[in-house]
Amino acid sequence: MKVVLAASVLLCGVLFGQEYKVGSKVDDFTVTDASGTPVKFSSLRGDTTVLIFVATQCPVSNAYNERMKALYNDYSGKGVKFVFVNANSTEPATEVEQHAKSHGFAFPVYKDNNNVVADKFGAQVTPETYVIDKSGVLRYHGYIDDSKDESRIQNRGLRTALDAVMSGGTVAKAETKAFGCTIKRGKKVS
Helix, strand or coil: CHHHHHHHHHHHHHHCCCCCCCCCECCCCEEECCCCCEEEHHHCCCCEEEEEEECCCCHHHHHCHHHHHHHHHHHHCCCEEEEEEECCCCCCHHHHHHHHHHCCCCCCEEECHHHHHHHHHCCCEECEEEEECCCCEEEEEECCCCCCCHHHCCCCHHHHHHHHHHCCCCCCCCECCCCCEECCCCCCCC
């Protein structure tokens, strides 16, 4: 079973051109803001940066809206930068902006047009998270926590990883299995 899972992960990485894996350096990339203006990742990142792929229509991603707001509130004051990205080809920027407003997000949600960023990270679902340290190295990839149902959470993967990275330590469990709705990719043009 583990061999099949490992092969599946590897195949997804190959199919989608995954460049960034835990331990690799994350180069600059571009997302767009609500008005369609390109924004470079280098202008958004900090000493510790969290990249979270989200969706407007996914019930799993929406179940995490309050937890994402709490993470942002708890860690942004400690210098952590958050970059929330919607890569779904089926969710236009106007819908993404309205969703953010209607849920009271104190942070912008950027668009990843043509899934370029999702492909580079190998992101498959929403929500799916990544922690990047001050040297630009990807230190954590996986879930926010291990249960859509808050009363059943046993592991808070993202918070644990953030605490480790912020203290200069090693992330004990650098990869966890993100779960949620699949990212709706647009057709690739050759």
